[in-house]
Amino acid sequence: MSGEAAEPQALADVVRQAGGRVIGALAARFRDLDLAEEAFAEVCVRALEAWPREGAPRDPAAWLYRAAERRALDALRRRRTRERLAPEPPEPAPTAEDVMSDDAQLIPDERLRLIFVCCHPAVAIEARAALTLRLVCGLGTAEIARAFLLPEPTLAQRLVRAKRKIAEAGVPFEIPAPTAWPERLQAVLSTLEVAYAKAHEDAAGAGPHAGYGPEMLRLTRLLAAMLPDEPEAAALAATVRYAEARRPARLDDDGLMVPLAEQDPRLWDRALIAEADAYLAHAISPRPPSPRAIQAAIHRLWCRRQRLDEPPPWTAVLTLYDLLLTCRDDPIVRLNRAVALAEVDGPAAALAEIEALPAQGLDRFLPYHAVRADLLRRLGRLGEARAAYTAALALGPGPAERLWLTRRRDGPGGYP
Incomplete structure (x- = not known):
């Protein structure tokens, strides 16, 4: 990779890995x-100009934080000058980063700590997860x-509010x-x-959010350890591993x-499946299964397969989706249930279920169109x-999904 190409890539990597931490600090x-957010965006633009010329800094995250801090202070000075207020806020002591480091024993991961901070109960329930994301x-x-199956303007208004x-x-x-953790748990x-x-x-793991896969393995492990009596935390840890x-x-x-x-089940990671099994066992015993535990159990049905020639567990999957609907009835659950229904009762029954779903939101949800097309x-x-x-x-x-969808659309089958 050339120097000119390497610096933008270095910026993309640090934004993906540390951008949330920097903005949160x-x-x-x-x-x-x-x-x-505005200060961080401005210094990212500046980095795109400066790093190819000067080289990436030794600690890119710290560079972005300090540069954005200066931009924010400049903006505050201009704002206070316009408002004829005091020109500059006092320097805080300690800094936000110092406070977060001091609290590492409570929540031992920077991103997970920030997620808990942002899921504050003062924020409307429907906006907490969106704001944190x-x-x-x-x-x-x-x-x-x-x-969240929402129009973009609606979501934007919620973020502003x-x-x-x-x-x-x-x-x-x-x-x-x-x-205070339990009241924030669902948003987290x-x-x-x-x-x-x-x-x-x-x-293919080729997109900008590919790093969330291994990161969520780590964060769900931490969360389950922090909250050992919360079945939903254990269930999510199981689902991510399956x-x-x-x-x-x-x-x-x-x-x-x-x-x-x-x-081919022979290619699956059996060590991760064993970890997931342990989390799921904790999530469902001795209590009745929670919605996330049922979702994890659906994944477990698939991960029990050992060979490709074993019949898929469609009937059992459909049974668990019927159970899930009793405690979480939403369009995404019904869409996933329709996939299993098509294999048990046929595509006509499944299509009738899908056509009965509310159109709002689903028209921007890719799996809806893919399932309906099939x-x-x-x-x-x-x-x-x-x-x-x-x-x-x-x-x-x-890229992998695009190739699959394109071949389905344009391949043999008599499309007009």
């Missing part, structure tokens, strides 16, 4: 989320909106005591869930995505299937 320093994980507004609420309420950017779990989904949707265990079988030699039912193809409604495949492709799948 700036937000803690200035108590202003918008100011933190934007601030700490660096997901774009459009990505988060698709994950959440930031305003934090500013107006004077919410401290502090590490919560363990007694949702954040980790969506962050991992962004990694999992890219079978899914990551199958990653070695998700691509064929041509770089094509391999659907779950067609993956069902239409199997029913011989080839023109409609082609249109559905095209709609899925328009939503920007990863």
